[in-house]
Amino acid sequence: MGSLYRRGTRAMNDLIVAHVIESVTEIELKMFLRLLHRSGITSKSDILFVFSSKSSSFNHAIIEENKSFLKLINGYYKYNKEEKKKNYNSSSDPTRFMNSSFDPTQFVISSKKEKESGEPIWGKKIRVYEDFGNSTELTLTRLSYGSVVGFDMGELDPENSLSGFLDHVPMSLRRWACYPMVLGRVRRNYKHVLLVDVKEHLVLGDSLSQLKNRSPESVILTTLPTRKKNLDKKPVNSGFVFGGVRGVRRLANAMLTEIVRAITQHKKRNLVSESTLFNQLVSNEFVLKNVNLIVSGESTHELSSLTGLMNSNSKLGSSSFSISKFPIVRRGNSNLDISYVFRKYLCSTPLDSIAYSDC
Incomplete structure (x- = not known):
């Protein structure tokens, strides 16, 4: 059942659950x-x-990206190890990584912490060792990264729960019928979960860090930018949801119930809007009384606004662009070539060119 693209x-x-329409x-x-x-992240x-149908057409692409990324972090660590040896007794900072926008130290884990962690639930544990230091002082560290797996909707919702209500059930x-099954199975394995739409969003930072001191029932939603000034509330973004596993699972169950209710009451069933239903659900405090719902006051950044800042930064002569303030970007109505927009960010050093053939 499912496909294992990379063992963690x-x-x-x-857990990041990314649906591919x-x-x-x-x-x-x-x-x-x-x-x-x-x-x-x-x-x-x-x-x-989560794929709408058989995912075989994407298998090669996912495996290729995983291999390229592992090649990238291994390359950075080899470079870092050489720099540490050169500058072991000097005051220079060996973690600059050639002024790159990418910091691979996020993927380091101590051997003690690694031993305390359990086996990944997707496949067998892969052990990756890196030796930092010299003959007089040795520190054993290991690279830490998660598994990458894929499922078709038919595997997660084999009965196609909504087929009895609609002629064609869009993804x-x-x-929303797939999430309860997935989150029910892994509820004891994960603390936090992020639901994200691959088509509409790009994850550039760690939004899950906001959940550090939140309860398991917490769910955080972002809002969408709107040009309508007379709206009392901005619409919430149903394509980017994150929170404790318990809270997100309860929200998913409530959303599935809301979908069935709306379809059975709507005369034109095929015109039911997922976004509209989600916003109606979020506004219903009674239905979500067991969910600690938090709606962010800041709207999701559009890709067009980010590219404007990147261009301005380039004019100032900076060699790289920090996107730490943009953990999530929405494509919106932009027709920009994303690979072109992020080429400077993704191909900032010679090591990037070694890892990615399109740099």
Whole structure:
């Protein structure tokens, strides 16, 4: 059942569930995964892709990106090890990594912490060792990264729960029938979960860090930018949801019930909007009384606004662009070539060119 694209090094606390709708292209999926890896979030998270149908067409792309990323972090560590030996008794900082926008230290784990962690639930543990130091002082560290797996909706929702209500069930609706099954199975394995739409979003940072002191019932939602000034509340973004596993699972169950209720009451069933239903659900405090819902006051950044800042930064002569303030970016109505937009960010050093053939 499912496909294992990469085995992780240990049991992770967080899970990223990324759904891939029918119109996602291979290039879009590769860019999503590449940026996800570069964000550092996969140092503590497993990734689970949910596909609308058989995912064999994407297998090669996912495996290629995983191999390239492992080649990248191994390359950085070899460089770092050489720099540490050269500068062991000097005051220079060997963690600059050639002024790169990527910091691989996020993927380091101590041998003690690695021993304390359990086996990953997806496949057998892979052990990766790196030796830092010299003959007089030895520190054994290990690289830490999560597993990457994929499932088709038919595997997670074999009965196609909504088929009795609709002639054609779009993935935007059916995915909510998949989440209860997935999260029910792994509820004891993970603390936090992120649900994200691959087509609409790019993960550039670690949003899950916001959950550190939150309860398991907490769910954080972002809002969407709107040009309508007379709205009392901004619409929430149903394509990017994160929180404790318990809270997200309860939200998914409530959303599935809301979908069934709306379909049975709507005269034109095929016109039911997932986004509209989600916003109606979020506004219903009674239905979600067992969920600690937190709606962020800041709207999800659009890709067009980020590219404007990147261009301005380039004019100032900076060699790299920090995107730490943009943990999530939404494509919106932009027709920009994403691979072109992020080429400078992703190909900032010679090591990047070695790892990625398109740099």
